[in-house]
Amino acid sequence: MPNTKPTVEVCFAPPLYEYKLTQENYITVVVDILRASTSICTALYNGANKIIPVPTVDIASTYIGTGYLIAGEREGIKLDIADLGNSPTQFTKENVMGRSIVMTTTNGTQTIEMAKTADQVAIGAFVNISILAEWLIAQHTNVVIFCSGWKNKMNLEDSVFAGALCEKLLANNEFENICDSVSAALDLWSIARRDLNHYINKALHNQRLTRMGFEDVIPYCLSNDLAPVVPVLKDNEIVKA
């Protein structure tokens, strides 16, 4: 355990990741609330063996007929080659228990690819926030919360989650806040927490998903601790910590 406190930093969108202050000894927490990080937590909680995140549809295609479940979307729409889309409600025990899953999504799996420069990569969502915070605190190392956003722009749902997670990490003064992004995330969360479902109504990706008929998954994605596992990347596979 080091003498100085570990630091916490937030990146609101992928283009900001290379400019983060934290460059050594850190865990990156990848966030894609609607829906990849929520789905990954749900799949592992419901008994999936592992999830292999891949950045492109082409790579996902190479797993056809290999026994892997293929999960994936682009622009929110399930891929033709996929068994499952990217809705956490599809990652039921019946669908995923004992299975290995290959996943590719518009934003989340790209972010995981970028995050691999970290010493460790974990997956964060409201559905695993408490156990994730406890696990991060126990690691005694620097944390970078990496929001996937939407096509290289920030989004509200990932940003307010970053604030909620920062609040838990900073609550007992065990981390040092080293950037204005943390302060901004905490402020956004202070507004959103009053009524998170109502707040996220104004998020553009919520509106996009609602137009596509996925609005039923949003309250689940915004609920705390429904899939209490800590997904971490090991040898390019996401497994329970």
Next chain:
Amino acid sequence: MPNTKPTVEVCFAPPLYEYKLTQENYITVVVDILRASTSICTALYNGANKIIPVPTVDIASTYIGTGYLIAGEREGIKLDIADLGNSPTQFTKENVMGRSIVMTTTNGTQTIEMAKTADQVAIGAFVNISILAEWLIAQHTNVVIFCSGWKNKMNLEDSVFAGALCEKLLANNEFENICDSVSAALDLWSIARRDLNHYINKALHNQRLTRMGFEDVIPYCLSNDLAPVVPVLKDNEIVKA
């Protein structure tokens, strides 16, 4: 005047600028509240003829002995070659009336360089916010508010200014909000506006400037309409609109 409303978008830091949704028919408003954009407004308001923003110290050096005032800093410290640093309090009538100024700063002048892809570039700060908003509304074109941040990261002071400016643009329903960054900026501003000077105490660059003895300029930088001019870029020179 087009049939559809013009759009407003916010970029919280330079790496996000190339991914903005707005790619045609737009004015970019460059923001660097502490201190470049505030100083530019102040200089023009106090009678400077024009300001030539240059990205590097080397380019600024080529103006030595040419009759231009040289203004510039790196990491907050006035350059050896400069007549003036980057504090708006230095751009007094006595110092700048009738003069042409070459300026290079850590963040703001880099942002101006990047912004040149826009159809028009304007400079925004609290000290010119009302006249700037009026001018932007009168242009009936899309607006991108481009925050300089600090070394490619977002900062609080530019972000809450973006929110304050968005509020003015959206007040009469004359612009369309097309990104979550606008919503986030508005939310941050809704908190900061209660006591802006107190709010900005937690901004890291405020703390940096205070350590360097520049804390006297911060209340000025956070005051509305003390330098009511609209600086715009014309042929690589910043002049009054």
